Amino acid sequence: MALVRFVFLFVLISFSASAQKDYKLWLQYNKVDNAEIASEYKNSLNNIVSFGNSETIKISVKELETGVFSMLDKKTEVKTQIEGENNLIIGSKSSLDSNLLKTLEADFEKINKEGFIIKSIAVKNKKQLIITGKNDVAVLYGVFSFLRILQTNKPINNLNIADSPKTNIRILNHWDNLDRYVERGYAGISLWNWQKLPDFIDQRYIDYARANASIGINGTVLTNVNANALILTPQYLEKVEALANVFRPYGIKVYLTARFSAPIEIGNLKTADPKDPEVINWWKNKAAEIYKRIPDFGGFLVKANSEGQPGPQNYGRDHVDGANMLADAVAPFGGVIMWRAFVYSEHDANDRAKQAFAEFQPYDGKFKENVIVQVKNGAIDFQPREPFHPLFGAMPKTPLMMEFQITQEYLGFSTHLVFLPKLFQEVLESDTYQKGKGSTVAKAVDGTLYQHKLTGIAGVANIGNDLNWTGHPFAQANWYGFGRLAWNPYLDSETIADEWLRCTFSNDENFIKPVKNIMIESREAVVNYMTPLGLHHIMDTGHHYGPGPWVSNLSRPEWNPTYYHKADKNGIGFDRSKSGTNATAQYAPEVEKLFDNLETCPEKDLLWFHHVSWDYKLKNGQTLWNGLALKYQEGVNQVAAMQNVWNKTEKYIDSERFHEVQMLLEIQNKEAKWWRDACLLYFQQFSGKELPAGVEKPTQTLEYFKSLKFPFAPGNGK
Known part of the structure; x- marks a missing residue:
């Protein structure tokens, strides 16, 4: 005993x-x-x-x-x-x-x-x-x-x-629901224990504020963009006030998501029409009520007329009508409206990538001065790689706010080691050419391109109540790196990786150098074994976990992976050139010319903009089919190399985190092979070609991969 x-x-x-x-x-x-x-x-x-x-x-x-x-x-x-x-x-x-x-x-x-x-x-x-x-x-x-x-x-x-920070609003968007379920959350349930608030202040709330302040984050949106109007009721505002009181000494403002139909759902009105006087008055009173409790309340984040969320278009109005109505409500108190540009309609399936630009660019200059339009880094949806969103730089009279996703919805969840600041930096350094060479996305975001005073960067949080906050020890680096880039969008991701490793693990150069290389290469590895050469949105449906390039039976065309890769016997890829949907025309002429021409389009974006023959010769002399297959294999090889490096670090760090990362890398290795085998078997049906030398042969059939189901994958709706 x-x-x-x-x-x-x-x-x-x-x-x-x-x-x-x-x-x-x-x-x-x-x-x-x-x-x-x-x-x-x-x-x-x-x-x-x-x-x-x-x-x-x-x-x-x-x-x-x-x-x-x-x-x-x-x-x-x-x-x-x-x-x-x-x-x-x-x-x-x-x-x-x-x-x-x-x-x-x-x-x-x-x-x-x-x-x-x-x-x-x-x-x-x-x-x-x-x-x-x-x-x-x-x-x-x-x-x-x-x-x-x-x-x-x-x-x-x-x-x-x-x-000094180069942006005003440096904010985390929590996709947390009131029942504590976190949409696209892979690190446990929500931090916010609404049942115990306002009287029970969890130490985690203080530690959360401290961690954010340490990297310069100054705002938090507590609730999901798929909003619940109950958060705006007195019962919940009392709880929000308690959190705001905790965060205030750390320089963090609280924001909430505003469900556009709240006047109906909790206000007993018959309409939420933004032109209706009663609706306008209801929102003004609600804002006054919130600011009486929380004088430094930041404002509202709004997802409207997107993926089933109500909005001004329900009443024949437009985004300007909705955003400006809310802007007027919070303006007397110094509040801000962050209006998301993530919109796509089942009624226009010509090219989902074009819709946000088509819907928002014509409204340039029509929004109130305390409205900032929040734009995702790419035109589809947080893919492992996307060309920068064409809206950046294209709305000179409207402040645009970057929206990155820190949580790994499409990048293997919290089981894959993917250093996202590398992705963030790639986007921020992209040149829009909207005011000539050097008109980078970073300059559009920090206000220097068009001298905007209201600026911001948002990150969809990867934080839950797991012991280590983020589910994967290295996913902490993505939270850290987001904060550092929100403060200074011109920082180099290698500098960020170096800082984080030294602060989190060790200053020993024998540890730093090889592990930093793992981090820097990890994003390219995941692109290679998931979506190489510009492929995108071929994840399985709903949960977005694992490959599903065969999915074609969903009710809306743009929900199906087959919509995006368009593989057939002639080739693969989405034609967004002039001969296709002409999405390239949404970019400045210099960028349009680059992307539109098959020969000048960067190969990393090739299948994003072009439908390419299986026999097309890549710059390295390989055919497209061989090059695609070799990229998948390269991704698998990169993960194996990451494992080999990590296995040699045991003497430099604590055994608990060493073994935790070791196990997670083994999962990543298995899933990288799963991605390679499932995708190549599926695309091989169309190419009709053998796998090239150097690519491992699948050990399972395509039918086996198609049979896999994950009804309880984390972060996937209820």
């Missing part, structure tokens, strides 16, 4: 240790192992001098104490005045004395209201280090940035940093 108790205690202790590491995300604050660096840090950080006593400043001080003590095993005393040298001074501009303000005058001119300064300065000829900004939340951002410098073992002897 004693042995049983010992084993149980050992397991419990081991579980607690791993839980702590998994749960702490990139805020591990591991002890600095490099003696020289640790000595430099200790000598440079005698005391913390704090100016100001707001809740946010108290959080900043606590974070510094926790971080410095954990990394340096050194207690730092907190003081309210500068004594001696090598103090770390924190406080916002309004709390600093005149001498400090004069010293930092030029630096304050370099930052915006959320920007921060981290600078080595002299006070009475004694060296100090200061973290400041124009408000307390900016100071908190600076504190997290400084701690990241320590976590990544960079020198702090002569810091001179002035950094």
Whole structure:
């Protein structure tokens, strides 16, 4: 019995240790192992001098104490005045004395209201280090940035940093329902325990806010875009208020999704027509009610007239009518309306990729100034690879907000290691040519292309109540990377991967270099084994899990994978050139010319824009069929290589996370082969060609793959 108790205690202790590491995300604050660096840090950080006593400043001080003590095993005393040298001074501009303000005058001119300064300065000829900004939340951002410098073992002897976010709204879109089910969620149920709110404040809410603040995220949409009007009732607004109170000291505003038919469903009106005076008045009163509870409420995110959601078109109105009506309701309080451009209609199945542009571009300049149109990164739906959405740069009079998907709906769920900042960077760097060469998507998003003041980037969250928050330890990097790119859309994904690995696991170069390579190559691997050469939306139906290129029996044509790949004996691919749907005409002339010509179209987008013969010669000399098959095999080989690299990292990190990733990579390897075999067997029916040398032969039949069913796949509707 004693042995049983010992084993149980050992397991419990081991579980607690791993839980702590998994749960702490990139805020591990591991002890600095490099003696020289640790000595430099200790000598440079005698005391913390704090100016100001707001809740946010108290959080900043606590974070510094926790971080410095954990990394340096050194207690730092907190003081309210500068004594001696090598103090770390924190406080916002309004709390600093005149001498400090004069010293930092030029630096304050370099930052915006959320920007921060981290600078080595002299006070009475004694060296100090200061973290400041124009408000307390900016100071908190600076504190997290400084701690990241320590976590990544960079020198702090002569810091001179002035950094500001390049977008206003940096926000997570939670697709969480009131029953705690998360649509397209692969990391457990929703964080928000509506039953226990408002009186029970889970520690997770605080830790969630802290993690977001550490990467500069300043907003959260708590509820699903497929909205439920009940969230706007007093019973739930009381709960939302409780969350807003938790998030506020961390600089995070709460937003909600607005169900367009709410005036009918909870307001007892007979219509939701945006031109109806009673409807207009109902929304104004509802906004006033919300802002009375939550003065810094951010506003509404709206999905309207899309995938069955009600909207202004139900009443013969348009998107402008709906968005502007809601904009008027929140405008007196400084609120924003984020109106999604994700629309496609079963009545126009010519080319789903064209519909958002056709429906929104004509409305350019007609939206109110507090409306921002939220556009997905590509014209279909968060595919492993899509060309950038043609709306970016094409609405010069309308602010456009990027919508990325952090959760891996079409990329293997949370069982596949896919570093999404690589995808995000590819989109942001794409050149729209709307104002000539260099008119990148990033410039359209951050407002510099057309001098828009309202700017933003949204990410569909991958967060649930799993111990490690995201289901896969490496999926944490996608949350982290999204926040870093929302702050600065020009960051390099390799820099982000390097930061995250050092903060989350280790600073050992023998670990960093090979694992960083895994991360950087992982997105291309998933494209290769799922949708190479521009294929898209060939996932199985509903749950979008696994391959389903054969699906053709759904009620709407554009829901079927066969609609997108159009494989036949002559070839494969969707013709969006002038000879097809002419979707290429939605881009600027330079981009249109590139995509429209079969010979100049980048091969990574080839089958997105062209229906190509199986015998077409690729740039490497292979036929399309051989090249396609070899790409599928390459994806499988890449996952195997990822496994080989990871298996050599055990000595550098904790065993719990090592084994967890090891098991998940084995799943990914099996599923990459599943994708390769199922797709090639299916497409082989049309090509009539043998698999080329180097491609492994399938061990199952096409009929076997077609027979697989997944009625309870996570994140798939109920």
